[in-house]
Amino acid sequence: MVRAERNGRLFDAFKEKAVVAIGWPALGDLSQAKSRKAISDALGKVYAGAKPQSQAMAAGQLHRFVNEMAPGDMVVTYDPSRRVYLVGEISSAYRHDTSIDPEDTQVRSARWHGEVSRDLLSVESRNSLGSISTLFRLSNEVAAELKKALSGNISPPTDITAPIGEAAEDDVFENMASRAHEFIKDKVNALSWEEMQELVAGLLRSLGYKTRVSEVGPDRGKDIVASPDGFGFEAPRIVVEVKHRKGAMGAPEVRSFLGGRHPQDKGLYVSTGGFTREARYEAERANIPTALMDLDDLVKSLLEQYDKLDLETQQLIPLKRIFIPAWS
Template identity: 50%
Template sequence: MSRDKIKAIYVSAHPTESKQKVAANVGQVCRFAHSMERGSTVVMYDPAERLYHIGTIDGPCMPVPNPEAITYTQTVNWGETAPRDALTPASRNSLGSIQTIFAVSDEVMSDLHAAVNGNPPPATSPANDESSDDEESLAATYDNGIELIKDRVNQLDWEDMERLVAGLLKAMGYCARVMPKGPDGGKDVVASPDALGLESPRIIAEVKHRKGAIGAPAVRSFIGGLRTSDRGLYVSTGGFTKEARYEADRANIPVRLLDLDAFVRHYVEAYDKVDDETRSILPLTRIWWPA
């Protein structure tokens, strides 16, 4: 099947999934069906034995009779094994536990074959340097993850972005709802401590999902529409100018500006409390790191 046909069948079977999840899963199916050809080398990980199994595809992608689902299989001749501990740290980080289908680089494949042949891994850093290296690697991994999440947020449409802001406020303990579009500009999301919206402080959020930075006039107009008892939240994935931030700082009503980086970091911190509907818009996976 073509990618479009696979996508159509997948969407019909999973109509509630987000566009991002559909794209990711359809991509996995397409790689299995079309990129993995006869003669291709395949690497699969056994976490119980901490071994990477290396094999060669020995047949076409074939359907398997299954009345409940569309199932395909590929025959693989498994031969060599490479212990994970014999790989370089870079190769271990690249391969991970192989939860998805991805292309393995030539450097990593060379490392795998070296491990198969029993060649020792490169010498590691002294023990007293490992903690520092781990801290640096952890910081680099976290920052890289933040950048990948920001890339994903930029792919959302404006409606999903508004729902994402509402979901973040819910995770922070507020009752939040996306407001219908109408003449009442500047109120994309409204949140309050109670479900009826009668208790203070009430948070009025405006969400701008675009590349250009928000300037002072837009922030000034937003502040002008707030009541004395309101609190303002302005989210702009395109960022803010210095003048816009100055307008927020000197406002008589508390106003918080969140650019893309700040929003994503708040979302990551609150993710454990985010509801399923919001997670479907921007799903994340926790990475465990040795202490």
């Protein structure tokens, strides 16, 4: 599968000029780059400011396009406006060509066989073809279904298969949500201790509290105090300890935190490294209401309250809202 740029911008050019093309134009001609390492080295020189992960992904896609694809290989591109896949085969070696598009100069010729409506494909195939990568390999099952649809030997999914389709899409959406949740956890975990403290304070403010954040240094077991008035005079007075480090907090740490609390206090202990079973037991039998919040709990609360966070807190973990279909 070769994407025709964002929103299928190059779909008509691909079809009319019988080509597929990908970007990274500043690299120039890659005919002599016979290995992934050679391409990676070139990327490192020309796109030095790119993130290492982005460079690695680009090197893999370019190597596949320049060195691994071969005449006769099946190739597919997509027009999102018409919801059709253009199916064909590679018909030439790689070449550098600026005449197709100035941004997509890595080119191969293609022999197109026809179009397939997305609506003819199974949910599983549609999901597989939904990757946002510039170039990716199709599974044998998806390739076979596209060929079958191209030959006219396939019917649109019927209502009989709808429940199966819904279940399959639910699985995909659940997987997407799970992956996004893990990426957000990675971002949160990469914060400094001071930023983590500000994130927790911002979360409490989104719940209607005013917060006081301790200066760096001895804090007598508290990092944040949250209360309706901001001074801790009005109830509830929530005392927060933030531990941002590897390794689970144990019972001794929780006991130490609880030891300095007043009878009217509420306790919140945040540990991105988690808690031992003994620590959780210690919190359960504490003489004041005490909640333990690990990284997973923190991210769940962050997502629930994100729209209510102040701008400074949102800037610590910038997120973008996306929409997916929901079954009624």
